[in-house]
Amino acid sequence: MQRAFLPFFLLLSGLTAGLNEARATRLAVPATVQDTIVMRLPNRATLTLTVRDAAQLRQLKNYHLDSLTTRLATYITQAEAAAKAGTTNQVTMRFYPDKDQPGQNLPEEIRITAHKPGTDGTKGPTKTQVYLNKKFGITTYNDGDGKNSISIGTNGSSSVKTKADSAKRGDRRDRHTVDLRFDIGLNSFVNSSANSVSSGAPSLSRWGWGMGYTSIGLDYVQPIAYSKRAKLALTLGPEFTTNRFLLRGNDQWVKTNTATFTERAPDAKQIDESRLTINTLSLPVMLRLKLRNKDDRRTLSAGIGGFAGYRVGGNITTEYKLAGSDNKHEDKLRGDLNLNEWQYGLQGEIGFHALRLFARYNLNEVFEDAKGPQTHALSFGLRVLGF
Known part of the structure; x- marks a missing residue:
C-alpha cells in the first residue's frame, strides 16, 4: 500500500506546492465505492481519495505519477502562455501523453483551462484535469486568490463530469x-x-x-x-x-x-x-x-x-x-x-x-x-x- 501512495503523494504535492491555502472538494460517491482515504499535507491541504476497492490504489503505480508532475509543469506553462496571448477570457488545451508515447502507461488525457490574467497583474484562475483512464481522474482548480480545490474520484463522479462538461460548453460557445x-x-x-x-x-x-x-x-x-x-x-x-x-x-x-x-x-x-x-x-x-x-x-x-x-x-x-x-x-x-x-x-x-x-x-x-x-x-x- 505504501508503494501505491508514494507516486500519488508526489503528484498531489507538486500540484499544490506554493499555494498559500488549499481546500479539498469531495466528490459524490458512487454506490459501489467502499473505501475513503483522507490525507492531510504539510501545507494545510486536505485531499480526499475515494475508490471502489483497494485494487484501484495498487493500480496507481502503473501510471508513473512521479514523472507526471514535470509534464504538468510544462503543460501548464503552455496553457498560461496561450491564455495570455489569446483574445478570449479563457483557453482550454488538451494533451494526450498516452497517444504521444504509447505503451508507457501514461495518462490518457490532460485538460488544462487557463484564464487570462487580470489587468492588475494578478494571476487568473486555472483548472487542470488529468484522466488516468476512463474510470479514474484528478481535477485541480485555482481561483487566482491562492485557494486551490482538488477532486479525485472514479468514473460516475458528478463533480468531474460537470467540470468536463463546462469545458466542452466553452469550446462550442460560438459554434453553429x-x-x-x-x-x-x-x-x-x-x-x-x-x-x-x-x-x-x-x-x-x-x-x-x-x-x-x-x-x-x-x-x-x-x-x-x-x-x-x-x-x-x-x-x-x-x-x-x-x-x-x-x-x-x-x-x-x-x-x-x-x-x-x-x-x-x-x-x-x-x-x-x-x-x-x-x-x-x-x-x-x-x-x-x-x-x-x-x-x-x-x-x-x-x-x-x-x-x-x-x-x-x-x-x-x-x-x-x-x-x-x-x-x-x-x-x-x-x-x-x-x-x-x-x-x-x-x-x-x-x-x-x-x-x-x-x-x-x-x-x-x-x-x-x-x-x-x-x-x-x-x-x-x-x-x-x-x-
Missing part, C-alpha cells in the same frame, strides 16, 4: 450546429368570417386520426449570446409541413370550378372521413432562448419568429359508404383546390425540461378570396426534437 426538428399537433380554423361561399368556418373534428399537423425540418442554429447557463440563438432552415382538416359528422369537402366549400352529404351517403390535406415547404426563422441548470440540463426554453412557405401539394379525400351496402368508397381530388399557394405567419414555442409546446398562426387566409371559407389556420402541439 444543425439540428433535426419534428413537430406533431392539431389544426383549427380561427378568425373566420362569412362570405359568398360559406357562412363561417367549417366544423372540424378535433381529435380524429386524420385531423393533425406534422412538420419535419432542419434548424441551422447560430449562437448570438452565450453564458454558462443560457444560450440565445437564431435558427432557420427548411421544413416540410402537412396540415389535415377533418370534417365533423356527415359533412364533406366539395370542390367546383369556382370554389371549395363544405356541405352536408345526403342521407344515402354515410361519410366516414372527409379531409383536406395541405403540404407546404416553408422556411421558418426564430429567435430562441435556452436555459440550463448547473448540471447542464435543460430547464426553460422559449422562442418567437415567423415562417413563409409555398404549397407543394394537397388533396381532398372522402371515404364513405352508400346506404344498404358495406362496401367502402374513396374519392380523391387533387389540383389547386382554390387554396392560397403562399402561406406565411407567426410562430412561438415554450418549454420546461423535456416538455415543449409550439403554436403557429397563418396571417393570410387558407383559401383564395371568395373561393373558399374565409378563415385562417392555427396549429399547436408538441415539439419532439430540435434546439
Whole structure:
C-alpha cells in the first residue's frame, strides 16, 4: 500500500506546492465505492481519495505519477502562455501523453483551462484535469486568490463530469450546429368570417386520426449570446409541413370550378372521413432562448419568429359508404383546390425540461378570396426534437 501512495503523494504535492491555502472538494460517491482515504499535507491541504476497492490504489503505480508532475509543469506553462496571448477570457488545451508515447502507461488525457490574467497583474484562475483512464481522474482548480480545490474520484463522479462538461460548453460557445426538428399537433380554423361561399368556418373534428399537423425540418442554429447557463440563438432552415382538416359528422369537402366549400352529404351517403390535406415547404426563422441548470440540463426554453412557405401539394379525400351496402368508397381530388399557394405567419414555442409546446398562426387566409371559407389556420402541439 505504501508503494501505491508514494507516486500519488508526489503528484498531489507538486500540484499544490506554493499555494498559500488549499481546500479539498469531495466528490459524490458512487454506490459501489467502499473505501475513503483522507490525507492531510504539510501545507494545510486536505485531499480526499475515494475508490471502489483497494485494487484501484495498487493500480496507481502503473501510471508513473512521479514523472507526471514535470509534464504538468510544462503543460501548464503552455496553457498560461496561450491564455495570455489569446483574445478570449479563457483557453482550454488538451494533451494526450498516452497517444504521444504509447505503451508507457501514461495518462490518457490532460485538460488544462487557463484564464487570462487580470489587468492588475494578478494571476487568473486555472483548472487542470488529468484522466488516468476512463474510470479514474484528478481535477485541480485555482481561483487566482491562492485557494486551490482538488477532486479525485472514479468514473460516475458528478463533480468531474460537470467540470468536463463546462469545458466542452466553452469550446462550442460560438459554434453553429444543425439540428433535426419534428413537430406533431392539431389544426383549427380561427378568425373566420362569412362570405359568398360559406357562412363561417367549417366544423372540424378535433381529435380524429386524420385531423393533425406534422412538420419535419432542419434548424441551422447560430449562437448570438452565450453564458454558462443560457444560450440565445437564431435558427432557420427548411421544413416540410402537412396540415389535415377533418370534417365533423356527415359533412364533406366539395370542390367546383369556382370554389371549395363544405356541405352536408345526403342521407344515402354515410361519410366516414372527409379531409383536406395541405403540404407546404416553408422556411421558418426564430429567435430562441435556452436555459440550463448547473448540471447542464435543460430547464426553460422559449422562442418567437415567423415562417413563409409555398404549397407543394394537397388533396381532398372522402371515404364513405352508400346506404344498404358495406362496401367502402374513396374519392380523391387533387389540383389547386382554390387554396392560397403562399402561406406565411407567426410562430412561438415554450418549454420546461423535456416538455415543449409550439403554436403557429397563418396571417393570410387558407383559401383564395371568395373561393373558399374565409378563415385562417392555427396549429399547436408538441415539439419532439430540435434546439
